[in-house]
Amino acid sequence: MNRRDFLKVAGSGALIATASSTVEARGNKEPLPNAVGMLYDSTLCIGCRACVYKCKEVNDMPSVVRDNEVQWDQAEELSGDTLNIIKAYKHGTGETKNSATDGFAFIKRNCMHCVDAGCVSVCPVSAMIKDPETGIVSHNPDACIGCRYCVAACPYNVPKYEYDEAFGQIQKCQLCNQKGVERISKGQNPGCVEVCPTGANIFGTREELLAEAKRRLAMTPGEEYSFPLERVGSTYTHRAKAAAYHPHIFGESEGGGTQVMVIAGMEHTKLGLPDLPERSYASMSETVQHSIYGGMLAPAGLLAGLLYFARRNTKHDDEGEGEA
């Protein structure tokens, strides 16, 4: 490499570097003022699975059956046929509810409806969309090209592709506001919330739910309180003794915050919820992507580099031709 070539390469590199620094790092998206979601309280959940049953009914999905023994739904994971599932944490003798040692607890898994959703960020065709009013993350199968980026991008492992279908689609919880259901738009509650007997799963705006979660975390364990059913502030209530809560609201800040939040009697990691940084993955990846592709400088630089090496390896031929 001669001095001239070296300067050319170094120059283009410097240009890319300077151009990148001019791109603003994208921060987390702010929660929408009218964002709606759900609050799941593991301590109130009795594991009756009414939510799972109702979800299947609303979405007209079949029961997952194992070993050809048709009894009732036996889904073990979210899938193209299961958008909502109750799982159980067990430890030791499993006798005490909400206890991490020798106890058990339930956890409801479904779409968390992230404030800054990874699946929406990665979708190349805007088939995954976050409603600008309610913040519900929904999916438009007509626009979807089936690339499954959303499946890979979700930190909660939620969107599922129907691998067993000839024309599979992406399936995920759309908070019962999908086309043809639109329960939220009609002023109804999501199916899973409507049937929850103990108020373990309630609907509301994100702000209301956060306030309700904080109210519950401040409760004195063992004392009796009223827990609203279906919606924050509902007069339809369930009276129960407050459990000893683990003082953390999962979803308040995890991964930029979620609209479906979880409180429980133990650390969220025990219930299979991941430890996530406060900065959303979407904001990180978008910052990187927008930096690299800012002004198409990096691709131009890469092309220049490739051209340089191609040119270097074929140089002697050119020289040879010149000599001939």
Added chain:
Amino acid sequence: MNNNELHKVAERLGVSRRTFMKFCTGVAATLGLTGGAGVQMAYAIASPRRPAVIWLSAQECTGCTESLLRSTHPTLENLILDLISLDYHETLSVPAGHAAEEAKLHSMKENWGKYVLVVDGSIPMKDGGIYCKVAGKPIVEHVREAAEGAAAIISIGSCASWGGIPAAGPNPTEATPVDKVLTDKAVVNIPGCPPNPYNFLSTVLHLVTFGTVPELDHLNRPRFAYGRLIHENCERRPHFDAGRFALEFGDAGHKKGFCLYKLGCKGPETYANCPAIEFGDVGGGAWPVGVGHPCFGCTEEGVGFNKPIHALSDVKTVTPPTTFPGIAEPVGTGVTPGAAALLGAVGGAVLGATAMAVKQLGKLEKDRVSDHDSQDNP
């Protein structure tokens, strides 16, 4: 005692010997005892020395007695009145007034230290117990007196066991369960509103046969009858596990026999054998939940008469949940070595081929050019 004597007993009770043995074996089965115990029981009943029973009624509705009378095993009313010597019972005694009191005192004196005391109803303690008087004396005094010489004390019904209706707020008479009055005595509780007659009958026969009370739980209820949650044996349990609930009386779910939890069923926090032995000997699910009404929780302290009927129960999970998927269920079988090797080989081949292609990029051209040159300049 031989078969002939058993036959005589059967005759005395007005049933066939066969029916009598069937009854004894049935009771033994209710108690969870072996078939041999039924025979033992038959001999115990046939013994001419039947234990005296003093039955005192405090603040009660006579429902417990009525329930007992309506046990429909053949001529059970004869059996229960003949296999024990029921010396005092306000509803069933033949004598009345002073004669009844006299019979009671006589029996107590005769059988001091050997008779069984049964109490139904709660005991008013306010104002010296004047709110329930028998023979001019507060019932609390009757109970204390009778308890002194009792071989065993049985509280029958929710009122005697936990206080029941009379003790429900605001409890104007300070109604108190029997074991809170007789704090220095062992009391067997047979709660229920009314209790299943066989739970009482089996306990009494256990006493008669073995001279001891059956195994009790921490609330002094016989374990054979109150050892398991109603929820565990309930015929509607599969609906609970599948998340199918009746939401209103008479709705589609109710008609289909769905779980009654959301209507306030206390089965998940109430220990009793109702779903196993049912009521009235008619079969076909003749017990509250079986006929479509949520369990009321009458056998559980602090549930029946305390919690509103519609209020949700606290689900007591006595065994760790097993039918739920775990937090991290393994899916698939992971990567097999063969698949990993194949993928690695393909990846390596692609990488190597690319590297070689780049390397050859100029060389090929050069070779071609030099060939051309050599052809041009022979």
